[in-house]
Amino acid sequence: MPESVEAWWRRRCRVTGSALPYAVGRYRQEWARFPVLQQQYHPELNAGVALSQIPPVAEVLVLWQCDVGHLFAATPSEQRARPGRQRRRSSWCPECAAEAVPRAPRPAGWRPPPPPPVPARPSVKPRWCELTPALPPGEPFVSRCAPAPSSAAEAELRQGLSARLEFDPTPTAVRLRRAFFDHLEAWPDILLPELRVAIEYDTTGRHGLEHVGPREDADRRKDRLLRSVGWEVVRVRTGRLLPIGPHDVVAAGVSSRLYPRILDALREIRGSLFVDAYLR
Numbered sequence: 001m002p003e004s005v006e007a008w009w010r011r012r013c014r015v016t017g018s019a020l021p022y023a024v025g026r027y028r029q030e031w032a033r034f035p036v037l038q039q040q041y042h043p044e045l046n047a048g049v050a051l052s053q054i055p056p057v058a059e060v061l062v063l064w065q066c067d068v069g070h071l072f073a074a075t076p077s078e079q080r081a082r083p084g085r086q087r088r089r090s091s092w093c094p095e096c097a098a099e100a101v102p103r104a105p106r107p108a109g110w111r112p113p114p115p116p117p118v119p120a121r122p123s124v125k126p127r128w129c130e131l132t133p134a135l136p137p138g139e140p141f142v143s144r145c146a147p148a149p150s151s152a153a154e155a156e157l158r159q160g161l162s163a164r165l166e167f168d169p170t171p172t173a174v175r176l177r178r179a180f181f182d183h184l185e186a187w188p189d190i191l192l193p194e195l196r197v198a199i200e201y202d203t204t205g206r207h208g209l210e211h212v213g214p215r216e217d218a219d220r221r222k223d224r225l226l227r228s229v230g231w232e233v234v235r236v237r238t239g240r241l242l243p244i245g246p247h248d249v250v251a252a253g254v255s256s257r258l259y260p261r262i263l264d265a266l267r268e269i270r271g272s273l274f275v276d277a278y279l280r
Helices: 005-016 035-040 076-081 094-099 152-164 214-228 258-270 272-276
Strands: 060-065 071-074 173-175 190-192 197-202 232-237
Touching: 005 060, 035 060, 035 076, 060 076, 071 076, 071 094, 152 190, 152 197, 152 258, 197 214, 197 258, 214 232, 232 258, 258 272
Parallel strands: 197 232
Antiparallel strands: 060 071, 190 197
16 A cells, blocks of 8 residues: 655655665666656655655555646556657646547437447458568568658658668568567668668657657667667667667767767667678
């Protein structure tokens, strides 16, 4: 049963025999992956306890305040898992999330529609998308399902890499051995087929929901599937996102200083002699 911050802190002081059971900053790295939650937490609302003093798995009810001003209590685990599939900043606050659901007025005499007829033989959904071509695992190709690039920074990064490195920009996907979200393919932001390296550009997005919490878990799974078919991944992590892979690059954004760091990461993966052969 979760307890209040005050009761939890007193209990931890009694158990540890110390007036400061957790030093300020002890869990800063764990909370650094959730910049929106850092903005919603205020020590003055939680008995003066800093967020970096609270373990992410602690069963304690913490008081949070969203951008609108709503106050609500939730455990750290509830807040870290709350966004789910929603892509609105309001999904971090249960009150804002409830208000965001549209409720159309029902006209007079409205009746619920009859339930659809039950088919005699339910259709069997394929285990994965059937549009993925039958290629060997690890083979790059042009996918019919890959989404179009939507980030201006990603396009700028692609253009900057093309000016410094020779690679085929045509492929948009890599054939996988196991399915990733109903597809036997992955769609990295940028593919370097000659080096068999995928470049990902990660930001927290407009609402601070991208690449955090469950979405970070999906990123890790995607990286594992790519590595299992002979590819390596370099993620450019921005917006205070921490690295999740051995070759990730933390940066403030796309700039001229970013490209030498990416090239150095590529040299670590494939070797200087091999990578420098593709330099322009």
